[in-house]
Amino acid sequence: MASAGDLMVIRPKRLKLPLWLVLPGLLLRWGWRALWWCLRHPVTTASTAFLLAVYLDHGWQGLVTLLVLVGGVSAVWRWRHEASWWTWFAGPLLGWFRRLTVYRRVWREAMTLCGLAERYDHQTVLPRLLSVRSDPALDVLAVRMVRGQTPEDFQRVTSNLAYTFGRRHARVYSEYPDDRPTRSGRWAWLLRAVDAVRFRDRPSVVYLVLVRTDALRAVVPPFDVPAVPDFAALPLARRDDLSTWCLHLLATHVLVGGATRRGKGSVLWSLVRALGNGVASGLVRLWVIDPKGGMEFAMGRPMFARFACKSFEAMADLLDEAVTVMRERQARLAGSVRVHTPTVADPLVVVVIDEMAALTAYLQDVELRKRIAASLGLLLSQGAGVGVLVVAALQDPRKEVLPFRDLFPTRIALGLTEASQVDMVLGDGARNRGALADQMPRWAKGVGYVILDGSPEPARVRFSYIADDEIRAMAVRFPAPVDAADILAQVGRETAPEPTRPSLPRQRSSGPLLPDALLNLLRQDPDKDGGEQA
Incomplete structure (x- = not known):
């Protein structure tokens, strides 16, 4: 007899099915799972069925013959076209094997x-x-x-x-x-359907x-110079999947951020090399600013239409003249086109600036620094559409050093010293998405992260290394035309001499630089004051 406070356990009545009803249900369940697995893995199912049929008809000898035949065809396929061999045969096969043995x-x-x-x-x-x-x-x-x-x-x-x-x-x-590949040929319709x-x-x-x-451990040799530069796809670097990364330079500005000795020169010289034939034909004008006195770019001087390396006043003049070119093109192209198309008569102007912080943060002349900042702000905000582009490199990407950092649509992050600098260069969240530019090993000079077009995720690349002898050969092979500096009423000089600044006369003060009230207090006779108090 139950009383208050007793624990009552209630179990539902279990329904017991007969064995003759349970077995068919289990068979149907296992059969449906097997069928569903076969439908989800058609290639594996078809391959297994084919191998089983060969074994039943020809035994082990048939399987060995088939294996030798497939191996021969695979070797010839890889020899003739390795890219498609990896895409359609080796890649899926190796991925299936690694899925079972490594990841699952x-x-x-x-x-x-x-x-x-x-x-x-x-x-x-x-x-x-x-x-x-x-x-x-x-x-x-x-x-x-x-x-x-x-x-x-x-x-x-x-x-x-x-x-x-x-x-x-x-x-x-x-x-x-x-990216989805471009298909052509007889079977393009089928390949497009698969894609x-x-x-x-x-x-x-x-x-x-x-x-x-890691395919980026080896130094990347210089790429072939395009006969006509494709400004939407300039080959500059190798990706870690062994493909070539191309820079979309048209209608954009490029910022390269990296610590010292991390390969910023590889990025800039790879770009100059890719534009080589455009420079020689007059399709491109390179205006180069090297605040380090020419230590980086002086070797390639014949390729540059304008070059300033010693005088900060000359650098400011160069930027002002770039703004003048931009204004003239805006007035001429307004209402006809929205994006400038480079021609020999109206070339693409690329302003290359090495160590941009020397112009925007470390320059002691305040007035000159404001003048340079004003010109850079105009070029970065308005110059891309009219073919006056800025490619700048710097070590410190902080806002205090580069206040208009956000005006660079295309950014490249090489080895950096702090984790926060990765997001400063590539944008917020770039480091969480895999851009570990602050963890670059010592050998990774020229290795960096870029943002691919149409995708917020960064890609890891290594830029080609251009040796000094190759730079000298480029300067001889791709010199700028004689009239390259004369685009829009340019001044005759290319590098202004260091201006002579007369010393300002200093007015000697007759007394100490103190407020009048304090001077009057100090000039009072203490004996007189003491006598009055007495």
Whole structure:
């Protein structure tokens, strides 16, 4: 008999099904799972079925013959066109193997320890590894996020993910990291249909890129100089997936930030080299400012239409004249075009400034510094559309040093000294998205991070190294035309001499520089004051 306070345990009645009804249900359930797996993995299913059919018809000899035949075709394919071999054969095959042997094996542990596992309905919910695609240097993991997660959740733990899987570098992309290729030829329609599936928009999927082999350790040799420079794609650097990174220079300004001896010269000279044939033909005018007295750019002097390296007054004059060119083009092109198209008669003017902080922060002449800042502000805010561009390099990207930092649409971050400087150069959140420019090793001169067009995620690149002998050869091979300095009523000189500043006469004061009230107090006779008080 139960009384008040007794604990009562109520168990629901268990429904027991007969064995003849349970077995068919389990078979149907397992069969549906197997069918669904086959539908989700058509390539693996078809390959397994084909190998099984060959084995049933021809035994082990048939499988060995097939393996030798596939190996021969693969070798010839790689020899003739390695890029497509990696895209369609080796990349998916290596990615499938690494997915099973490397990532799936530790996936639950990695997601849990990196803080990406979620709890729902008393169960652990993990991001799902959809596929792995490999190339000679990278593994690209397609990961379906848990509901409620965003790409920023993965970007915050990018470094954790890299070291979890035994790598040093990783990046997270919210969209597919590669650009959709341009197809042509007989089978272009089929390839475009495949690309439409591969590159489709998938908001619930993020792409984790792990650098398996650091292809940027080797020094990058100079690229071939284009016969006609493509201002929308100038080859300057190599990406860590072994592809070429090209700079979109048209209608933009470029800021290069990096500590001393980190390769800013590689960036600037790679750009000058890519523009070489344009300089020689008159399509491009290089106006160069080298506040270090010509230590960086004097070797390439014949390529420059204007060059100022010793006098800060001459540097200010050069910037003022660039503003004059900009104003003239604005008045001439207004109402006809929105973006200037470079021609020999109306060339592209590229103002290259090394160590920009020497002009904007460290110059002692206040009036001259204000004049330079005013010209730079006008060029950066209005010059891109009319073909007067600014390419500047500096070591310290703080606002006090470069107040108009945000006027540079294109930015490159080399090795930096502080973590906060990464976001100063590339924008807020760039370091969380994988731009670890403050952790560059000592060998990584010329290695930096850039923002790809149309994507907020940074890419890691290494710029080509241009040796001194190559610079001298470029100066001989690509000299600027004789009339290169005469674009718009330019002054005859190229570098102004250091102005002679007469010493200002100092007026000697007859007495100490003290207020009159204090002087009167000090001039009072103390004996007189004492007598009056007595």
